[in-house]
Amino acid sequence: xxxxxxxxxxxxxxxxxxxxxxxxxxxxxxxxxxxxxxxxxxxxxxxxxxxxxxxxxxxxxxxxxxxxxxxxxxxxxxxxxxxxxxxxxxxxxxxxxxxxxxxxxxxxxxxxxxxxxxxxxxxxxxxxxxxxxxxxxxxxxxxxxxxxxxxxxxxxxxxxxxxxxxxxxxxxxxxxxxxxxxxxxxxxxxxxxxxxxxxxxxxxxxxxxxxxxxxxxxxxxxxxxxxxxxxxxxxxxxxxxxxxxxxxxxxxxxxxxxxxxxxxxxxxxxxxxxxxxxxxxxxxxxxxxxxxxxxxxxxxxxxxxxxxxxxxxxxxxxxxxxxxxxxxxxxxxxxxxxxxxxxxxxxxxxxxxxxxxxxxxxxxxxxxxxxxxxxxxxxxxxxxxxxxxxxxxxxxxxx
Numbered sequence: 001x002x003x004x005x006x007x008x009x010x011x012x013x014x015x016x017x018x019x020x021x022x023x024x025x026x027x028x029x030x031x032x033x034x035x036x037x038x039x040x041x042x043x044x045x046x047x048x049x050x051x052x053x054x055x056x057x058x059x060x061x062x063x064x065x066x067x068x069x070x071x072x073x074x075x076x077x078x079x080x081x082x083x084x085x086x087x088x089x090x091x092x093x094x095x096x097x098x099x100x101x102x103x104x105x106x107x108x109x110x111x112x113x114x115x116x117x118x119x120x121x122x123x124x125x126x127x128x129x130x131x132x133x134x135x136x137x138x139x140x141x142x143x144x145x146x147x148x149x150x151x152x153x154x155x156x157x158x159x160x161x162x163x164x165x166x167x168x169x170x171x172x173x174x175x176x177x178x179x180x181x182x183x184x185x186x187x188x189x190x191x192x193x194x195x196x197x198x199x200x201x202x203x204x205x206x207x208x209x210x211x212x213x214x215x216x217x218x219x220x221x222x223x224x225x226x227x228x229x230x231x232x233x234x235x236x237x238x239x240x241x242x243x244x245x246x247x248x249x250x251x252x253x254x255x256x257x258x259x260x261x262x263x264x265x266x267x268x269x270x271x272x273x274x275x276x277x278x279x280x281x282x283x284x285x286x287x288x289x290x291x292x293x294x295x296x297x298x299x300x301x302x303x304x305x306x307x308x309x310x311x312x313x314x315x316x317x318x319x320x321x322x323x324x325x326x327x328x329x330x331x332x333x334x335x336x337x338x339x340x341x342x343x344x345x346x347x348x349x350x351x352x353x354x355x356x357x358x359x360x361x362x363x364x365x366x367x368x369x370x371x372x373x374x375x376x377x378x379x380x381x382x383x384x385x386x387x388x389x390x391x392x393x394x395x396x397x398x399x
Contacts, residue, residue, distance in 0.1 A: 015034060016355065017355075017356055024180055038097065040063055045091060105185075122284055126294075129312040130310065145160045197243065200256075205239070207231065214256075214260075317355045321395070322354055328346070
């Protein structure tokens with residue numbers, strides 16, 4: 001008997017440090033390989049679900065792929081051997097294998113152990129690809145923007161070149177880099193990271209009352225419930241602390257409610273299994289919730305047809321000001337260096353940030369038209385203001 005497997009999903013990770021900020025819809029070349037820097041690893045719960053469905057997970061150079069055990073359908077389409085007749089969710093840890101990842105990736109330089117990046121096919125973020133990131137916000141005048149922040153504006157993606165306490169009515173070239181429109185990992189994708197237990201304090205409780213805690217997963221199913229009955233000896237109107245134990249819950253995005261009112265949302269993770277994870281990727285198999293463009297499956301006459309898709313997580317490369325430092329006076333003046341800001345007799349720096357690239361399109365030249373080396377990713381020097389806001393990031397090159 002011939003066993004047939006068909007690809008149902010490609011999970012691709014694009015990083016502009018390696019790709020060179022391509023203009024969409026140009027896709028990565030066939031030799032693009034991100035596997036040495038980023039890896040997708042199924043959670044133990046995901047492996048169990050894949051086994052039950054008779055699906056296979058395979059790492060790839062661009063990310064990973066999932067193959068479904070299939071058989072020919074009546075209409076000529078492929079259908080899964082086992083029907084997917086209930087909501088499922090596949091979860092994967094995204095691991096970073098390069099210690100300099102934060103240096104060349106346009107994300108916060110501050111590590112927050114209470115948060116984790118989270119990507120989902122429920123966001124419905126569709127453009128020139130099916131993105132698992134949340135859509136970038138639109139540009140808003142008078143808003144506060146931080147260095148490196150990304151926004152959408154009139155069919156373009158803008159990257160803030162400096163901190164702006166109150167943005168101008170229209171974005172200008174001195175404050176923003178203008179890029180082809182795309183979707184990137186941003187701070188909007190960083191959510192609260194919840195461990196397996198927590199204390200929640202009900203501010204006012206009275207004897208005889210019952211307070212009900214519930215946890216709802218991305219499939220809108222209640223996976224945890226706890227009734228807290230207030231004892232007769234409790235002082236009326238006083239607060240009461242409740243211990244919530246989430247042991248046994250599958251990693252993923254959840255909403256916590258108290259008496260049917262949402263009080264929190266978070267990504268639930270076991271601290272031990274998620275300690276090295278940069279992000280959690282959650283793929284929902286639920287035709288009633290997943291946007292049509294992202295749907296992998298279609299139920300038909302009791303069978304499940306496959307609708308193969310490619311999901312994308314795209315990272316923006318970090319832009320820095322390239323600062324060239326000489327051991328001896330370089331001998332140039334401002335007229336010799338039109339593309340640089342002259343700092344002193346031994347130092348000059350690019351006037352604007354430039355994206356860090358594995359292979360720059362072209363190298364800069366000095367005052368004698370000699371080619372200058374591009375910076376190494378290990379040497380970046382953030383500078384902050386009195387409020388600890390990052391105002392400039394330099395890449396130092398010693399000559």
